Amino acid sequence: MEQHPAVILLEDGTVFHGRGIGKIGTTTGEIAFNTGMTGYQEVFTDPSYLKQILIMTTAHIGNYGVHEEEVESDSIKISGLVTKKFSSMYSRVSGTDSLQNFMENDGVVGIADVDTRALVRHVRNKGAMNAIISSEDLNIDSLKAKLAKVPSMEGLELSSEVSTKTPYIVGDDNAAKKVSLLDLGVKKNIVRCLVERGCQVKVFPSTATLEDLKSFNPDGIMLSNGPGDPAAMPNVRENIKEMVESDLPIFGICLGHQLLALSQGLTTEKMHNGHRGINHPIKNLITGKGEVTSQNHGFVVSKESVEKSENVELTHIHLNDESVAGIRLKGKKVFSVQYHPEASAGPHDSRYLFDQFVKNMN
Structure with a gap:
């Protein structure tokens, strides 16, 4: 060479x-x-x-x-x-x-x-x-x-650059459950984890509305990971707010988690240097169990805004800095995590979250 x-x-x-x-x-x-x-x-x-x-x-x-x-x-x-x-x-x-x-x-x-x-x-x-x-x-x-000409990541909308332009379907036509997935920059293994659990998945562009997602007659909605600043995506935030009001089960990961939080009036923050790796320790506050997780994010949901919210409950924290790692909405089958339960690459400690989503759809 x-x-x-x-x-x-x-x-x-x-x-x-x-x-x-x-x-x-x-x-x-x-x-x-x-x-x-x-x-x-x-x-x-x-x-x-x-x-x-x-x-x-x-x-x-x-x-x-x-x-x-x-x-x-x-x-x-x-x-x-x-x-x-x-x-x-x-x-x-x-x-x-x-x-x-x-x-x-x-x-x-x-x-x-x-x-x-x-x-x-x-x-x-x-x-x-x-x-x-x-x-x-x-x-x-x-x-x-x-x-000097390169823009800051803060305020940068990037999801539309990696989202699919046209919807597509993955999985068996005879699958027990149907999931509409909002592609904000989805990793293939997220779709794979859903298909492995008996779901047929239709992947929609990041601009898709609730009406678009409901055209698939889904049993639940998946909000995927993706790049960029979630605060720079007001239209997607409003679309997700309507999805929450539909009462369909929802599972958000990473950027999907951040946008779900924003749709409920919470705020997000740019981190000092982010979390990226396959060895990040998380505590599930509901079960008390620890998880070693795969992470990749430079923005995070404000913990103060979660604590002030009347309809959002903190479910997971990052044990290194006690930042928000997971939330759920009270009275709804809606939850999200900041980390990557599909973990590719990474440990499989958090795959149970996909099972929880499927259970919610049942």
Whole structure:
């Protein structure tokens, strides 16, 4: 593999040098880090990562290659990759290609040979900010000028960029239950988890109304994950408010959870640096049990707004910072979580939430 020098410049002027990986070029986005040790392909193809440059904290990336079935969408969704050790060769019996080729084919720019421990500590302390990676332009002044034009993630609506444009159906026509899924940037494994539990799922665009979703005669409504700032989606918020008033069972995940909260008068906040990884501890306040979970979010529902609400109950908290991890609506079969129970990649501690949703539909 030909060596190309590369540089990553952060919004606060911090610079790290390394070598180019993936496509040779330039990319921008909000910098974030993921603490997962495995599952990089599923992470990179998660639509919730749109417009984000991702640092992987595990030292070796690319060593087990890629597999054509281990994807959560139709392409890589991160805007750039930062890693310590990157392997363009791979060793895995079922591997189908190298991560290098996978990134090149999807036009993704990255940088390796970076001290990711130092970079993650810097981001953790300073908070989320924009960054630029380039393996074609190493002039810092030039990169600063390009970076200055990149909009902040706060106030950015991105869901419409990854949502389906036309509805489609997944699952058996003779399925016991029918679910209308509002696609805000859905991961494939969410649909798969519903189908595995005897549901036929019709996936609708993010702009779909209650009337659109009810045309499928659903037993319940799923609100998916997705990218961007939930506060920048007032029309979707109002549509979800009508869905709640329909009294159909509803289950929201990640962005779907945040929009459900907004529809009930709660507020959301931009986090200092977000939660991203497959090892985040959650406590279920209803059962008292702990869960190790997969997470990917930079916004969170305000805990103060939950505590002030008369119709929303806190059901799950994040044990690292006690932030809101789950809610349910009093007197309704409506609940949501901030984390990813479909967990691809990640542990399966929270799959019971899909069973709970199916039970609500019964």
